[in-house]
Amino acid sequence: MSMAVDSFAASVRRFSPRLLLSELLLKQWFEPVVPFTVMIGLWTYFALTIPDYASVQNSVSLLRLFAEFGFVALAMGFCLVTGGIDLSVGAIFALCNFAALYFLLVREWPVGLAIPATLLVGALLGSINGFLIGFLKTRPFLTTLVTLIILRASVNLLNTSYAQVFATNSVESDAWDFVGGGSVLGIPINAATLFVVLLICHIFLSRSRYGWHLTAIGASRKAARHAGIRVRLMLFMTYVLSGTLCAASGIFYAARQASTDSTTGVGWEFQALTAVVLGGVSLAGGKGTVWRAMIGALIIFLLINGLVRMGIPGYVTSAVTGMILLAAVGIDVKWSKNRGKAIQKIYVNPAFVPLASAPAVQPGATSPYAQNDRLINAQAIGVDQVEGPEDVILDRQGRLYGSTRDGNVIRFSGPDFKTREVFAHIGGRPLGMQFDRDENLIVAVAGMGVYGVAPDGGIFKVTDETNRTWYKLNDDSRLRMADDLDIAPDGKIYFSDCTTRYEMTTNTLDILEGRPNGRVVCYDPATKTTRTVINHFYFRTGSASRMTASRS
CATH class of the missing domain: 2.120.10.30 (TolB, C-terminal domain)
Known part of the structure; x- marks a missing residue:
């Protein structure tokens, strides 16, 4: 009986909930667990309350609708990892949507030329932000806010000029129809492309030298510069990448909707920002993965889509998104500041250790506990010549x-x-x-x-x-x-x-x-x-x- 009690006591000393929690908090993969659980909970709730929400047909439709927003959220995520922000992602998406239709319907370019040209437009728009932020060292928030205003005004002017042309023309191309509505192994082509891009970006961000440089820049630009990282060029290329990803989103949207108006992409920049912060990409920079950005994007997408299908007015949906952004920012700031302190307070987890007392020993006894006097006459070697000798x-x-x-x-x-x-x-x-x-x-x-x-x-x-x-x-x-x-x-x-x-x-x-x-x-x-x-x-x-x- 006593052996069983001792064994149980040893198991208690070896394991504890506090010990488990401290080690969980140390794991980078543990942070997305909460938003991932929220994502699953949202999907489950809407599946139980909205008819046919969990059907295969509806799931495929949701994937097709989500992919375009996923590209924009990914673009925002890369900017946040470097310690910046890109508030112009929604406007770049809208302008690239217009550019794709313009090249196909007005210029009558083939699909094989229109798609690379649209990607180039996105890269050029991103390079404007990159040049201003990376080389001229302007503030990312103000810079991209100004480009948002300029690009949004440009989209509205262009839509006014070409709305009738777009409405009265169509693209006769099987390739373009496949981009807009095709599937690969039952997965919408835009969602399949997004998944491939996510894999590539994951390898780039977590396994390549340039990805490590981006994270280092977000953690501390000064330290990254002292380490020999080309900070200006890396920031420039990040915003070029952001523009290119928005252009890819615009291409799929243009192929699927075949239209553009003044509301295209409106508010997407704030939805994308809410998504990536909610997923665990830090506003302070230096922390985040593409998968965290996608988890947050899925949460925002499912929430907005579900509320709309439940008949909730758009202004309520916007208010909910704003409150989520405010809460996510507050949690991000507080957690980033206090995570280390929380782990430090609970990591050391003392346990009771029974110690046996040594028996009393009389002088001259031969017990192992007797006083050892064999080294009394020993000669010291290397006095003051060694520091902290061990063995x-x-x-x-x-x-x-x-x-x-x-x-x-x-x-x-x-x-x-x-x-x-x-x-x-x-x-x-x-x-x-x-x-x-x-x-x-x-x-x-x-x-x-x-x-x-x-x-x-x-x-x-x-x-x-x-x-x-x-x-x-x-x-x-x-x-x-x-x-x-x-x-x-x-x-x-x-x-x-x-x-x-x-x-x-x-x-x-x-x-x-x-x-x-x-x-x-x-x-x-x-x-x-x-x-x-x-x-x-x-x-x-x-x-x-x-x-x-x-x-x-």
Whole structure:
């Protein structure tokens, strides 16, 4: 019975809701969970209240209607990631819609020429914003607000001049009909194209150097400039990309609607802004993904579409969108400012650890708890010559090695170990050391992993990660604090990793927490693989292979 109670108590100390929450908050993928849940909830609500809302036919129709807004939201998302904003996306979309119809109906260009020409128009309109913001360093909000006003006025003037021509002409082209109403594997062509573009943009933003540069610029333009990033050019190209995406939206809209008027794209810039902020793209810049932008876009689209189909007046829909934007901005600002503080307050999660008291020992007793006086007459070596020595070891030539706080391995040799030299500078915090059969000095380095030093002083990496524990949210594959090690007769290196949750600089928090976050890890040089042998130790230090041999 007591064993079961002890086992249960150990499980309680190992797991806790607070611990789970703290690790969830650290995950970047956790932030979109709330807007994704809202999106699913909206769809479910409208599916239950609007007849045939969940039907396949209606879903295909919603995809066809959403895709054009999705392109515009994506354009806004890229601008926000760089720390800017583009309030002219709705006007660029409307002007490109007009341009596509103008090229086809007035200029009578073929579809294969009209589409690239419309994309070029969008890129040129975006380049105006990019030149002003990137090279002339104007404010993104005011700049794009002015271009919004100018472009919207231009659209109204052009529509007045060409409305009759557009109304009395049509495009006789199978290709154009396919762009407007075609499908690929049952998916509307505009939605399929949007998905492909999303994949490309995801790879660009999260896996390419230029995408990392965009995020760095949004986080801190000054720091990005000092790091050698071409900030002006990157900002210019971002707004060119924004204009191109709006042009793609305009092309699909023109092919589907075959018309244009003064209300085309009105308010889309604010809907797109609400969408991407609601999805988790930060207004401050430096944070966001294309998928977050799409989640927010779907929320706004489903909300507006559902309210319209329920007969809610347009002004009420606009008011609801405005309130959502206000709430999203407030949450974004507050969460960005206080997220780190919230995690810091709940991450350290202390647990009760029962400690056995040592028995009273009489002087002269042979108990393991008796006072150790064997080092009373020991002679000090390297006094004031080493900083924070940790482990020591002798080689076959009788030379003494010590690991120090400054990342060095110091060697003492000669009579009475008077000769001091830096054998190797590894970095990190070298701790435990052992020699292998080839006289390589194997060192456990906190913050780095396990490294080796050849007899000639050359440094090589042994391992810096192990297999990840499948059920843990916290990625424990990286070695955070390799402490001590031992080498078995078969050459396998067993070493302790004190903590999987804290770094070398904060390892005392693991002791304060009192949870079994340590482990014993084994590196096999024959297969060059690393695996965790035993988990759930309390701040495991000390030699490893002897303990493992005794356990096996």
